[in-house]
Amino acid sequence: MTKEMDEPIKTVVCRNCNAAIDEETFVTHLKVCDSCGHHHYLTAHERLELLIDAGSFEEHDADLYSIDSLEFPEYPQKLARDIAKTGLRSEMLSGIANIGGHPTAIAIGDVRFIGGTCGSVIGEKVTRCIERALENRVPLVLVSVSGGMRMQEGTLALMQMAKTAAACAAYAKEGVFYISVVTDPTFGGATASYTSLGDVIIAEPGARIGFAGPLAVASLREELPEDFQKAESLLAHGFIDAIVHRAEMRRMLMELLEFAR
Numbered sequence: 001m002t003k004e005m006d007e008p009i010k011t012v013v014c015r016n017c018n019a020a021i022d023e024e025t026f027v028t029h030l031k032v033c034d035s036c037g038h039h040h041y042l043t044a045h046e047r048l049e050l051l052i053d054a055g056s057f058e059e060h061d062a063d064l065y066s067i068d069s070l071e072f073p074e075y076p077q078k079l080a081r082d083i084a085k086t087g088l089r090s091e092m093l094s095g096i097a098n099i100g101g102h103p104t105a106i107a108i109g110d111v112r113f114i115g116g117t118c119g120s121v122i123g124e125k126v127t128r129c130i131e132r133a134l135e136n137r138v139p140l141v142l143v144s145v146s147g148g149m150r151m152q153e154g155t156l157a158l159m160q161m162a163k164t165a166a167a168c169a170a171y172a173k174e175g176v177f178y179i180s181v182v183t184d185p186t187f188g189g190a191t192a193s194y195t196s197l198g199d200v201i202i203a204e205p206g207a208r209i210g211f212a213g214p215l216a217v218a219s220l221r222e223e224l225p226e227d228f229q230k231a232e233s234l235l236a237h238g239f240i241d242a243i244v245h246r247a248e249m250r251r252m253l254m255e256l257l258e259f260a261r
């Protein structure tokens, strides 16, 4: 028996349909379920690799990190845990990269960091990314994932909505091009600010996008539509412009960047 045959085949269970998928196939298929098409979470680095020209990423603001300014219970421990787990110092990776040869300012959220919530660092990183795009007159691609604004940073987190929205407004005024890519889940202040301010807003299939989460909304209404806060429903109601499969996202960005050149 060879060494390979001795090794058990690792499987991943789909979060949506419970199908067992062997890990190699899961990774090869970009963490999209073969049976139901559910798009599972990607890390910021995995998504970066998927979208940009290989080797073209220059990271900026890597040294920004959150502090526990409100002395919120257990927040420093949670930050330390997620820094160790993700290898990131904050919930977002940002910099400049080429996409199909087009230099682009890009920022990508990582859902593994304090539940993908937006703290003050995400606001600062998004704002600096927008300002960098403006300074260099290059297009902007922001990939959102967010569990809402971070309660451990209170008002400091909430303020990031106004700050990023103001930066988006300044950017739009200059007529530079912003593509907002929305991934599952994107909620709260991100949806209510920079995520919704793109010239083009693209979501992955099935992505849950909203302001208040479905449990909070369900407490106010008896019944919610089946596709409530799903990308497909938001497309039908004009909130987003397109739904694009993960495997096609890079090609779509390249076409849009070429169009806007």
Ligand SMILES: [Zn+2]
Pocket (backbone or CB within 6 Å): 014, 015, 016, 017, 018, 019, 033, 034, 035, 036, 037, 038
């Ligand atoms: Zn599935």
